[in-house]
Amino acid sequence: MSITRRQFVANTAATAALAGLAPRLRAAGSGDPDVIVIGAGLSGLETALTLEENGLKVRLLEGRKRVGGRLYTLFDLPGHPEAGGNSIASAYGRAIAAAKRNGIEVMNVAPRLMKNRAGQELFLGGEHIKLADWAAHPRNPFSGEARKLPPWAWSDAMFRQHLPFRDLENWHDAAHAQHDISVHDFLSANGATDAQIHLGYDTNISYGTTARDVSLLQQAFADHWQAVNRSAAPQNLLIGVFKDGNQNLPIAMARRLKGDLLQGRRVVAIETGPDSATVTCSDGSRHRAKAVVCSMPFSTLRNVALDPLPPSLQYKAIQTLGYIPITQFHVVAKKPFWEMDGLSPSMWTDGPLGSVLAQKSGKTDDEVTSLTVWCRGLNGLFIDRFGVEEGKRMILEEFARLRPASKGLLTVGAVHSWTADPFSAGDWAIFQPGQVRELRASIATPHQRLFFCGEHTAIGSRGIEGALESAERVSLEVLGAVG
Template identity: 45%
Template sequence: MGMAATGAVLAAGSARAAIARDKPIDVIVLGAGVSGLNTAALLEKEGLKVLVLEGRQRVGGRVFTLLDQPGYPEMGFNSMGEGYGRGLDAAKRAGVEMVDVGPRFYGGPQQEVWLGGKRLTREEWARSPLNPFPDALKGNLPGEVVGKLIAQHNRLADFSTWNDPANTALDISLNAFLKAQGLSDAAIRLANDLSPYYGQSSFDVAQLMMEFNDGFIKTQMAAGKRTLAVRGGNLNLPIGMAKLIKGDVLLGKEVVAIDSQAAGVEVRCLDGSVYRAGRVVCSLPFSTLRTISMTPGFSGAQAQAVQTLGYNALTIAFLTASEPFWLSDGLSPAMFTDDQLGTILPQRFGADPNQISGLMVQARGNLAAVWDAMGKEAALAHVVSRLETLRPAAKGKVKGAALFSWARERFTLGQIAYFKPGQVTAFAKVMAAPLGRVHFCGEHTAEGARGLEGALESSERVALEVLTA
């Protein structure tokens, strides 16, 4: 058995693979997340011979479901809107069924605000002296304010112009934008910095990217109201996509070097194996690409992008409850806290949509770093203990079932890419330019769509790039 076959082979019948091995590989795709898998499928459709190399022992990348936990909690990709044309098409091709999870997401007990250990319902929060928001926003929970302000005051008439290098004067921080909308430092801390959706804090995130995000969300809302996820867990989508690929999808192949020469590209893996092809498509997040040896090396604005593009810290704990303690104390299990407990999102993904199948607890930004520094077991024990302190009714009834840190995860080193102030105009337009025979895709390179839809958009762009090179 040659080096090329030492990794687990996910796709390809052995007879077909044996015949195909005689033919040189046209394109090596690095990464078996949705962008890499879709690129491989598109190139094969055009008759190219493709090999996929994936560092993890599974496909899917940031689509990651805990299939062994109740309700199949999603540690990664959650859901798509009705406007995810590419996502819905990929689901159809992969033979998975999309179901509307909106009522399970948005129904159920309402979130309550816990500040300094004190609990406030939405109505109490609107009238509380602790509420630092301007009068017009007092009725909003902390997690709702940033999205609402950007939706109302998006400066881009056409969100697809977000990465125009001419936007330099607009390339400010989210913090500067929120200040301009009249939010105080205390209000910004609660609305964003305590649990930032992107980056470490509002100072760390480009407002232009937030406006791109807002524009994309609006197109989704216009397309329809349903929130769609894969029946039985989102991980079934990339698993189905991988099965459609005729060439090998080799798992456990951590790429450490890419050498692009005049005649072809050589890819070296940590296990010593080497693969050669006419071209390479690299879908790796820049957070991991920056650790790989590249020949030739990146230069100029592209080098700056690979080295400095931001990746969110997000750590998720999944708790199960032996008894519904929220019925004992009569309070909501959905909690936004300023405590080291983070934010609790009850899950209702079991057979009965009214029953809570588990509690997803999220730590973002600096709190994720606090949990990560503790290590998995200690962090889970800490989360359970903080919950029991705030909610004595939970004592002895809650178990820390799983914990996953995206920042600590070797093959992502963060949740999702984000641009820091100044970075959109400094390099967003040029960061995915081909380097020799190496082409780049992945959610971070998307220009007109976000999240999983953006990852798929990038695979279409890169496939065309390769086919016309």
């Protein structure tokens, strides 16, 4: 079957308008489906729904016993904090449309966040440093005007000033291949010292484990996405969350599926040929279809036996694409210790607590419902080595050291290591130096009847929106191939 983009959009819109939201009980139906989709995260669910809306019979195989993948709401903690994807913004057109199609309200929390900007307290080497004292402080490694910037703002300023090209949306274009170097090399070449890079980029890192394993082109992609999302006038700024928990969107999407949704099915092997593909799960079940769409992150796909192996560059991408390590501790306070010591509950530290963000999802704008401790990069790997119970103890001990008023008032309600989680094995995907030039173009190329989606395959948008962008592309590929 071949299908034009216009027919595809028309079919999708019409069926979406008619689709009911009633939950269904689904077990393996009889007969082979047309398409198997692996993974019930956003990209897999959106692909499955789109293919169904275009007349195909779909079976979804999910390894976990829940849907949503990296959208994961802690529904049993106060305020329903997010362990996964946090928020969307104004350039998330697909996510906003998907919420509408699935009956989920998007709440704009920007006014609440803006009103409540208590800021983060800076702690370095266990010492509390007032931001007013930072420019002259002996721990400040920056020079000139940059000494006035808090450490978390330094690298953005360096990128704004020195990025060697301006058309950041073309970050993947061959014309920029010479910039596929490490962020560390780029910052050094622009005069930064190792101490500056360590504090200003590696500490509470956003991509990779250190500046040495992140491509400057990856950073350009992230900066581009941030810029388009921040281009709205302040009064139109959107920081959106899905009502009562972001995981409500994938849950609503799963309810609309007509075909099988089999959870607890860990995929261990995929065989593909010119006309069909077969998926084997760890329970021994085998599933055959005319096409298979794989939304698994490459960090987990690398543990799946693929037969035949994909072409060498795609295989190399599956084996080596980077993922940032992130572990979160969700902490609940019996009493607001920040009112006792007079500091903000949120912190930016160079110790095991990493960065701490106060969640304000209560009935009033300033009620703190929980604290999220983000351990990223090397700090995430460090804390994971101690295991969950010892990790909790270390986190509470560090709170008590930095904020003595918190002693005895905190409990850890939940811990989630995205690195140790076998269904993510890391958090978001990272192009390492040289990988954009060598591997990017091969990542999502169909391999016989095996197709690829997922945030790691998106090129125009990132995160939640990237996952949905990838579903759009792969749906067109599959509809074009499966007749």
